[in-house]
Amino acid sequence: MAALTRVSGSVGLISLLNPPVNALSAAVRQxxxxxxxxxxxxxxxxxxxxxxxxxxxxxxxxxxxxxGHMSGPPLVPIFNTIEAADKPVVAAIEGSALGGGLxxxxxxxxxxxxxxxxxxxxxxxLGLLPAAGGxxxxxxxxxxxxxxxxxxxxxxxxxxxxxxxxxxxxVTDQNTVxxxxxxxxxxVGQSLESRRISTLPCPCPADIDAFFEGVxxxxxxxxxxxxxxxxxxxxxxxxxTLPFTQGMQREQELMATLxxxxxxxxxxxxxxxxxVVSKWSSPSGSRWDTSKPKPVTKVGVIGLGTMGRGxxxxxxxxxxxxxxxxxxxxxxxAAQHAVSGMLERTARRRGVSxxxxxxxxxxxxxxxxxxxxxxxAVFEDMALKExxxxxxxxxxxxxxxxxxxxxxxxxxxxxxxxxxxxxxxxMHFFAPAHVMKLLEVVYGPRSAPQAVxxxxxxxxxxxxxxxxxxxxxxxxxxxxLMPYVEEASFLVEEGASPEIVDRALEEFGFPMGVFxxxxxxxxxxxxxxxxxxxxxxxxxxxxxxxxxxxxxLGDLLCEQGRFGQKTGRGWYLxxxxxxxxxxxxxxxxxxxxxYRARQGLVSRRIDSQEVLERCLYALINEGFNILQEGIAxxxxxxxxxxxxxxxxxxxxxGPMFYASQVGLAQVLQRLEHYQQLHPDIPHLRxxxxxxxxxxxxxxxxxxxxxxxRMPHSxx
Ligand SMILES: CC/C=C/CC(=O)SCCNC(=O)CCNC(=O)[C@H](O)C(C)(C)COP(=O)(O)OP(=O)(O)OC[C@H]1O[C@@H](n2cnc3c(N)ncnc32)[C@H](O)[C@@H]1OP(=O)(O)O
Numbered sequence: 001m002a003a004l005t006r007v008s009g010s011v012g013l014i015s016l017l018n019p020p021v022n023a024l025s026a027a028v029r030q031x032x033x034x035x036x037x038x039x040x041x042x043x044x045x046x047x048x049x050x051x052x053x054x055x056x057x058x059x060x061x062x063x064x065x066x067x068g069h070m071s072g073p074p075l076v077p078i079f080n081t082i083e084a085a086d087k088p089v090v091a092a093i094e095g096s097a098l099g100g101g102l103x104x105x106x107x108x109x110x111x112x113x114x115x116x117x118x119x120x121x122x123x124x125x126l127g128l129l130p131a132a133g134g135x136x137x138x139x140x141x142x143x144x145x146x147x148x149x150x151x152x153x154x155x156x157x158x159x160x161x162x163x164x165x166x167x168x169x170x171v172t173d174q175n176t177v178x179x180x181x182x183x184x185x186x187x188v189g190q191s192l193e194s195r196r197i198s199t200l201p202c203p204c205p206a207d208i209d210a211f212f213e214g215v216x217x218x219x220x221x222x223x224x225x226x227x228x229x230x231x232x233x234x235x236x237x238x239x240x241t242l243p244f245t246q247g248m249q250r251e252q253e254l255m256a257t258l259x260x261x262x263x264x265x266x267x268x269x270x271x272x273x274x275x276v277v278s279k280w281s282s283p284s285g286s287r288w289d290t291s292k293p294k295p296v297t298k299v300g301v302i303g304l305g306t307m308g309r310g311x312x313x314x315x316x317x318x319x320x321x322x323x324x325x326x327x328x329x330x331x332x333x334a335a336q337h338a339v340s341g342m343l344e345r346t347a348r349r350r351g352v353s354x355x356x357x358x359x360x361x362x363x364x365x366x367x368x369x370x371x372x373x374x375x376x377a378v379f380e381d382m383a384l385k386e387x388x389x390x391x392x393x394x395x396x397x398x399x400x401x402x403x404x405x406x407x408x409x410x411x412x413x414x415x416x417x418x419x420x421x422x423x424x425x426x427m428h429f430f431a432p433a434h435v436m437k438l439l440e441v442v443y444g445p446r447s448a449p450q451a452v453x454x455x456x457x458x459x460x461x462x463x464x465x466x467x468x469x470x471x472x473x474x475x476x477x478x479x480x481l482m483p484y485v486e487e488a489s490f491l492v493e494e495g496a497s498p499e500i501v502d503r504a505l506e507e508f509g510f511p512m513g514v515f516x517x518x519x520x521x522x523x524x525x526x527x528x529x530x531x532x533x534x535x536x537x538x539x540x541x542x543x544x545x546x547x548x549x550x551x552x553l554g555d556l557l558c559e560q561g562r563f564g565q566k567t568g569r570g571w572y573l574x575x576x577x578x579x580x581x582x583x584x585x586x587x588x589x590x591x592x593x594x595y596r597a598r599q600g601l602v603s604r605r606i607d608s609q610e611v612l613e614r615c616l617y618a619l620i621n622e623g624f625n626i627l628q629e630g631i632a633x634x635x636x637x638x639x640x641x642x643x644x645x646x647x648x649x650x651x652x653x654g655p656m657f658y659a660s661q662v663g664l665a666q667v668l669q670r671l672e673h674y675q676q677l678h679p680d681i682p683h684l685r686x687x688x689x690x691x692x693x694x695x696x697x698x699x700x701x702x703x704x705x706x707x708x709r710m711p712h713s714x715x
Pocket of ligand 1: 098099122123126130132275276
């Protein structure tokens with residue numbers, strides 16, 4: 001798993017051999033031990049270069065090993081041996097040097113990197129910390145603030161950025177291994193004293209205690225309950241305040257706590273789930289590996305409201321040509337201005353040059369006649385969309401893919417308006433579309449495999465996590481959201497306040513609770529949807545509609561003009577329209593008291609456990625229904641949708657993984673309990689798939705797909 005050859009007469013070249021990313025599996029670690037020992041003891045070898053096979057230095061520890069019993073030599077002594085070697089060791093970094101891969105490079109005396117290589121310590125995103133000396137060596141090399149930034153965020157740097165920070169010694173656009181070998185030849189005999197990072201003092205800010213206090217406060221606030229970022233700060237603090245050996249001990253202690261935690265398991269599940277969802281399949285048998293995407297270079301976007309603008313920006317940033325269409329000149333000009341601003345800000349933040357000249361604006365629908373793919377982003381109005389799809393089907397090229405950004409409407413119905421229903425899919429982006437990572441790609445029974453593959457590939461090019469899902473009202477994300485939001489309203493009817501509900505959900509790890517989120521996105525959005533479904537009865541307070549329990553609270557607030565942040569009043573009170581500082585509203589409290597009195601509801605005390613169980617288990621239960629119906633191929637699809645699109649705390653793995661950790665029997669039992677108390681709420685009726693999984697002994701989440709596919713009685 002690692003090979004040693006002698007090149008250029010005296011350079012020992014060690015290559016890591018573990019495709020695809022040369023992860024540091026037990027065999028690779030053993031290979032490094034053996035090859036380093038041989039290189040160091042070979043008198044003909046005067047210097048050493050470590051590289052990875054196939055253009056990748058090393059993707060870090062083998063994450064697949066984490067779940068089981070770890071065997072083989074540990075990393076820390078291997079890296080200490082490399083650093084202590086009396087021959088210069090040079091890391092030749094191509095592709096990626098991440099996690100343990102970068103820690104290996106930090107143990108070497110010199111680092112040479114390809115300019116486009118990705119370097120970083122992403123362990124925090126796996127619920128861990130860089131525990132092979134990364135938290136102790138990096139701050140000694142680049143100083144505490146810069147190291148903290150990299151270690152607590154896990155962000156990747158390019159080779160060029162790493163040079164600026166002082167992580168690497170040289171960047172090359174030529175063959176990196178050849179450059180490293182040449183370099184290794186040039187440094188033979190030079191003192192290595194100043195090259196052993198563990199022996200360097202740690203450059204620290206002046207008032208170190210105050211500095212770490214401030215950092216810890218910031219990190220805790222943004223961590224939303226995740227423990228790894230906090231442990232990362234503690235480990236770097238040890239680097240700043242303790243000698244290297246003691247710092248290493250502290251690093252190990254902190255790692256031991258994280259390693260066995262449920263959060264690490266959840267985050268590692270997310271890592272693999274993100275890759276699982278890219279390998280999509282549909283019930284019709286089409287699959288990622290048998291469906292070839294169509295090449296796309298030019299995309300039309302119809303409708304330049306908030307969503308259309310964000311989609312235009314995301315396409316342009318991905319290097320695609322865009323034809324952006326609005327109906328009126330004035331709206332088009334406003335959109336053009338807004339898109340330019342968004343592009344400018346994003347380009348500045350990412351440090352890339354400005355793009356924008358590949359966007360053509362038009363008020364003529366015919367402008368999209370020659371594009372390969374159209375994304376419709378007009379108002380959520382079926383009649384309008386029907387008309388548009390009919391027009392597009394006539395004016396576009398025969399093989400143009402027609403995609404809708406609808407968040408809930410029937411894709412199959414839209415497809416039926418066109419000459420080629422097989423070329424229609426949903427591309428459901430999330431606002432702001434140039435920022436949010438999630439894309440739901442919605443296929444109907446008639447969607448061609450190539451259409452799905454093309455939308456998935458386009459999403460990937462736009463940097464999205466694309467998840468293929470079946471067609472139903474609300475698809476996966478919004479369908480599951482409905483019972484979650486409804487439960488929150490029912491709890492408020494029964495005695496909770498919006499603050500109580502939101503606090504419980506925010507303590508669980510959501511960046512915002514239901515009501516703060518609703519105020520942010522606008523209460524009128526849901527109101528319109530409920531009106532379209534015939535649920536709204538103006539001025540009426542009845543709590544049963546269409547044969548099931550209904551809360552008219554949201555409608556009543558809208559009738560008062562309380563649309564949330566934009567009107568300065570919603571579930572909360574704001575200083576002014578557009579302000580973000582939510583305050584409890586005494587008016588709302590009296591309104592709720594009066595409402596409950598008129599409904600004959602006796603307010604009761606509701607605790608955070610009930611909030612979490614009713615909101616989350618209702619959401620999870622709908623997830624099981626979705627799995628059972630084959631709308632999502634597996635629990636990973638649902639979890640990635642919720643983590644990347646709905647702010648579900650990543651360190652909890654997503655709703656389905658969370659359910660598996662709570663225990664399926666427990667989720668079932670609590671749903672049964674609440675269903676008995678509230679028989680008029682259908683979404684609390686346990687899904688038959690949940691029952692089936694419980695009666696199959698609550699298997700590991702990785703086995704659910706298999707059980708879902710097993711033929712079963714519907715009784
Ligand atoms: C003592 C414990 C110490 C821990 C320290 C650590 O090192 S923890 C690990 C830190 N490393 C990372 O977090 C890197 C994870 N990998 C990536 O970010 C990316 O895979 C990549 C290296 C940037 C490559 O990206 P690319 O898009 O080219 O490929 P994929 O992401 O699709 O990966 C290809 C397949 O390789 C598997 N894989 C990737 N990294 C690892 C890893 N570290 N361990 C095990 N397996 C890894 C990945 O799952 C893909 O597998 P498939 O089966 O093909 O889906």
